[in-house]
Each structure stands twice: as C-alpha cells, then as structure tokens.
Amino acid sequence: MGVEQRVRALAEEKIADRPDLFIVEIKVINNTKVIILLDGDNGVGIHDCALVSRHVGYHLEEENLLDHAYNLEVSSPGLDTPLILDRQFAKNIGRNVTVKHLNGDKVEGTLLSADEESITVAHQVKAKGAKTKKAELVESKILKNSIAEVKVSVSFK
Template sequence: MSVENRVIELVEEKISDRPDLFLVEVKMHSNGKLIILMDGDQGINIQDCAAISRHVGYHLEEENVVEHAYNLEVSSPGIDTPLTLLRQYLKNIGRSISIKTIDGSKREGQLLAASDTSIQLEEIKKEKGKKAVKIENTISLDQIKETKVLISFK
C-alpha cells in the first residue's frame, strides 16, 4: 500500500464523524513533504487541521509507513488552488470563478450551479454601444482544464 493510500484511510477514519469535512488531496513529494489538503462545506479551522495532523502523524510513526524523514503538512487549499471536486464547486456557488477550457479559452462569471457533469455559469457579455447582458451558460466538466475562485477586494 502506498503512503498516499494509507494517509487517505487515516484521514477518512479521523473525519468519519464529521460529514462537513472532506479530503481534497494527499501528495507525498520526493523532498519528503507530505501534504494533506482538507476542506469543509463551511471551511475548515486550524483545530481540525491539527487534529488530523496528530492522528495521521501518530499512525504513520506507529506503523513505520514512511521509510525516510518527512514533513507532514495539513491545510486547506490556498485561494489560488484550482477546484477539483464537485463538493468544492457546490461550496462556491454564488462566487465569481475563472475557467480555462481545454481549447485554451478563458471564461469568467458567477457560478450558479454544479453537477457531476457540468456547471452553470452566468457571464456578462458587453458589446460596444450596447448595455451589458447577463447570459447563463452550461459548461461540461470535461471541457474544463482549470477552475479558480476569483477574489474581489471591492
């Protein structure tokens, strides 16, 4: 069993009583950094990250899962981290997002809805000399290369 798979099991074990929390990604880097990205439907706090870190770290040491020195880091995805899970899309409904499609185009708008197969995006189209118009579009998830939440400082 890989280190990542064991970590996934340990995280899922620790959050089994917390349906609001979910695992985004586990990555063991060659430099010895083991990163666990966690999130929650209403976000995740530092106490939750610390509890997960203690649980995973304790069991990895007890079971001697990692053969070499490593650095365990548990955090929420940064604001510049692309959305990867349907649950992340659902959590961000109503927010502005930026999408890069697999054909290379870039789209921005408000995320209205998300499903297993597509998202609804409200885009603002502006034509010279005309009033801006809001247009709702459905974008298939298999056409999306990357989605990021846009932060407004207004």
C-alpha cells in the same frame, strides 16, 4: 498498501465523525513531503487540520511507513487551488469564479450551479457590433470535460 493510500485511510478515519469535512487531495512528493488538503461544506478550521495532522503523523511514525525524515502538511485548499470535487463546486455556488477552458478561453462570472457533468456560470458578454458596447449578462452551461481548471476569484474593487 502504499503511503498515499495509508495516509488517505488515516485521514478519513480521523474525520469519519465529521460528515461536513472531506479530503480534497493527498500528495506524497518524493516520499519526503506528505500534503493533505481538507475542506468542509462550511469551511475547515485550523483545529480540524491539527487533529488530522496529529493522528496521521502519529500513525506514520508508529507504523514506520516512511523510514526517513519527512514533512507533513495538513491545510485547506487556498484560493489559488483549483476546484476539483463536486462538493467544492457546491459550496462555492454564488461566488465569482474564473473558468479556463481546455482550448485556452476564459470565462469569469458567478457560479450558479454545478452537477456531476457541468457547471453554469453567469457572466458578462459584450454585444458585438453595438456602438454603445453594453455588456449583457448571460448564463453559460460548461461541460466539466471541457474545463482545464476553475478557481474562485477574488475582487478587490
């Protein structure tokens, strides 16, 4: 079993009694940095991250999985981290998102729904040729396989 698989197993073991928590991603970079991104249906607290960090760190040392110095980071995904799991999309319904398509187009709007294959976003589209240039609210269903990334967007207006 590789380092990444063992880290995933240890993290899953620690959150097994917390069905509201889930692992978003685990990265092992050059066997010197281990990153665990945790999330929760209602968010994830620093206490949860600390518990997972202690558990994983203890076992990595005990099992001598990495025989040299390493950094272990356990955190929640930041706003700059794209949504990748269905559970992340579900918990962010109603929030503003920026969707980047594989072809480079962008759509900014409110995430209305998400399923395994697509997301639906309500966004403003300016009417073409209209002298008043009023924007119309439209709902677009976007297939996930046409999406490069989706990020929650924050407005400071």
